[in-house]
Amino acid sequence: xxxxxxxxxxxxxxxxxxxxxxxxxxxxxxxxxxxxxxxxxxxxxxxxxxxxxxxxxxxxxxxxxxxxxxxxxxxxxxxxxxxxxxxxxxxxxxxxxxxxxxxxxxxxxxxxxxxxxxxxxxxxxxxxxxxxxxxxxxxxxxxxxxxxxxxxxxxxxxxxxxxxxxxxxxxxxxxxxxxxxxxxxxxxxxxxxxxxxxxxxxxxxxxxxxxxxxxxxxxxxxxxxxxxxxxxxxxxxxxxxxxxxxxxxxxxxxxxxxxxxxxxxxxxxxxxxxxxxxxxxxxxxxxxxxxxxxxxx
Ligand SMILES: *Cc1c(COP(=O)(O)O)cnc(C)c1O
Numbered sequence: 595x596x597x598x599x600x601x602x603x604x605x606x607x608x609x610x611x612x613x614x615x616x617x618x619x620x621x622x623x624x625x626x627x628x629x630x631x632x633x634x635x636x637x638x639x640x641x642x643x644x645x646x647x648x649x650x651x652x653x654x655x656x657x658x659x660x661x662x663x664x665x666x667x668x669x670x671x672x673x674x675x676x677x678x679x680x681x682x683x684x685x686x687x688x689x690x691x692x693x694x695x696x697x698x699x700x701x702x703x704x705x706x707x708x709x710x711x712x713x714x715x716x717x718x719x720x721x722x723x724x725x726x727x728x729x730x731x732x733x734x735x736x737x738x739x740x741x742x743x744x745x746x747x748x749x750x751x752x753x754x755x756x757x758x759x760x761x762x763x764x765x766x767x768x769x770x771x772x773x774x775x776x777x778x779x780x781x782x783x784x785x786x787x788x789x790x791x792x793x794x795x796x797x798x799x800x801x802x803x804x805x806x807x808x809x810x811x812x813x814x815x816x817x818x819x820x821x822x823x824x825x826x827x828x829x830x831x832x833x834x835x836x837x838x839x840x841x842x843x844x845x846x847x848x849x850x851x852x853x854x855x856x857x858x859x860x861x862x863x864x865x866x867x868x869x870x871x872x873x874x875x876x877x878x879x880x881x882x883x884x885x886x887x888x889x890x891x
């Protein structure tokens with residue numbers, strides 16, 4: 595179905611002083627550039643859901659997230675673009691953020707679940723009242739997770755491989771990317787099937803069950819998880835912000851701190867600790883999310 599054909603993500607050189615000093619060659623796959631509104635890895639995670647919803651003739655799409663959610667932002671934009679109504683179930687109490695303003699502008703209908711109501715999202719009966727209220731609508735798990743999300747992300751690997759020659763590369767040694775639910779990482783692991791290891795830098799603390807979720811999707815091999823959370827999801831600190839600022843200037847690439855910034859900083863720590871031998875070729879996945887910067891800048 596060409597309606598949801600994949601946008602193109604450019605593969606570019608990533609030149610940073612600490613990579614050069616360690617003799618590491620790096621490239622960055624720019625998912626932040628795939629679309630002005632349906633940004634980053636969220637486009638790939640949504641693709642199979644959009645296909646399924648269209649095939650089922652669903653009038654609309656429902657999902658959940660916080661008030662800076664990149665996922666809900668992409669979903670609302672996709673709904674508007676492709677003619678689906680959208681409903682967002684939000685964590686906490688009504689609050690206006692730049693993201694929430696956009697959700698409304700894209701036509702998404704919002705329901706605020708409070709904190710307790712949001713915590714119930716993993717319970718068996720959670721979706722039943724919403725399915726009764728919005729019959730036939732397509733329900734998407736938090737963050738676009740699950741196997742459908744991972745399968746869409748498997749297509750990211752093809753895009754990288756198709757562009758290696760533009761860098762003068764014939765191959766690469768490993769992936770490095772930010773992980774929230776680990777769905778994007780799982781997609782890369784599926785597509786690589788053991789050919790290249792996938793390093794996931796966790797933006798959430800290690801006790802949040804991501805390892806278990808990834809293992810349930812793809813098993814225990816083909817990837818390594820690193821704790822990049824720096825004390826909590828969405829927690830910011832001066833060292834991180836200064837690092838992101840400097841990396842943006844050196845590489846001339848925009849980043850946001852919560853995912854791509856923390857992932858790149860965790861990579862620097864590993865590179866400086868000598869984890870990768872000189873001559874290693876890494877592909878860093880820019881997962882997008884730049885709309886979320888407005889929430890903390
Ligand atoms: C959502 C998001 C992630 C996390 O993706 P998962 O598939 O949940 O691991 C990473 N980076 C950015 C910028 C995101 O918006």
